[in-house]
Amino acid sequence: MxxxxxxxxxxxxxxxxxxxxxxxxxxxxxxxxxxxxxxxxxxxxxPQPQPSPSxxxxxxxxxxxxxxxxxxxxxxxxxxxxxxxxDVPPDALKVQAEGRKWSWSFNYENGRSSDRLYVPVGRAVRVEITSKDVLHSLYIPAFRVKKDAVPGITTYVWFRAPEAGSFDLFCAEYCGVSHSSMITTVEVLPQEQFDAWLKQGKKAAPVEGPALLTRHGCSGCHSVDG
Ligand SMILES: [Cu+2]
Incomplete structure (x- = not known):
């Protein structure tokens, strides 16, 4: 630690x-x-009941x-x-989180976006939370934070990851048939590795078919199994 x-x-x-x-x-x-x-x-x-005391x-x-x-x-x-x-520490790293049926996307100030929440170890992170459709709830048990994602307003949580590793991130508000699969991870990296990841920028992240469907919430209405 x-x-x-x-x-x-x-x-x-x-x-x-x-x-x-x-x-x-x-x-x-x-x-x-x-x-x-x-x-x-x-x-x-x-054997005999006693009178109740005054x-x-x-x-x-x-x-x-x-x-x-x-x-x-x-x-x-x-x-x-x-x-x-x-009370968020003033030096906190800002990340925008958007929930939708049924996935999360995390957007960084330099334009980098990801379906996992990457953060540096030891630094305060402020996650600003919105929803594209219905109520969701961003829940990271390892860091003891949970907050509703509400369409039309922005809520937030902050946390500081004490050690590197991969930690579960759930949706904690029932949001439809695939609510239970609205799961991703928080990837806590040492500062240098996080900086390198962040610098890869938007273009370096290859978007493949299934990831594209998830990112745009297509699976909310459409299926690919016929
Ligand atoms: Cu949800």
Whole structure:
């Protein structure tokens, strides 16, 4: 792992672990209390029902205030994470992503375009997302980002890939019969390799028949199997 200032992965994972940890503790506490009560108040020990105790204000305040504070702390922690995910570092590389039935295309500022999302390792990337037809959703689990692609408006996510490699990129919004095949990858390259890839420019990328169909969304209406 590269030594990085900050990534979206840490932000989301920290909030997830916080909420998951509290939920786990509550599950254990509630289950343990339930087991104790089942044993302690078993009908063999108490053949006759006992009268209900009168209300206790302090107890009611405690069991109202403590859960409220826990939920507010979850909200606060999540809100801070949300702001970090919204606040794109100013030096981020900009990439335009367009979703369509049923493929993605990624366009770079120098005119390079690709059906895979190529990014350099360690650098913040801002992906601006649009859709050509219906609702889609750009989802990269490895970097903990997901955002709807909405026709007519531009949304965005940003992330910083901590290491080189190939990572799944899905559509996470049901968008028609081939939604499940609307899959591609994020290719994270070392900076020099990424620069070389980007410099190849628009013309160097050979477009073959099937890729052309996918790029222009032809398969949304037409099939090639007769
Ligand atoms: Cu889709």
């Amino acid at each position: 590269t030594d990085l200032p900050f990534t979206t992965i840490e932000t989301v994972d920290a909030v997830f672990l916080y909420i998951f940890g509290i939920s786990g503790l509550l599950l254990l506490g509630i289950t343990a209390t339930m087991v104790v009560f089942v044993i302690r108040y078993h009908h063999r020990r108490h 209300s206790k204000l302090w107890l009611e305040l405690v069991w109202t205030l403590i859960p409220t504070l826990i939920v507010l702390s979850m909200f606060w922690y999540s809100w801070e994470g949300y702001l970090k995910l919204s």
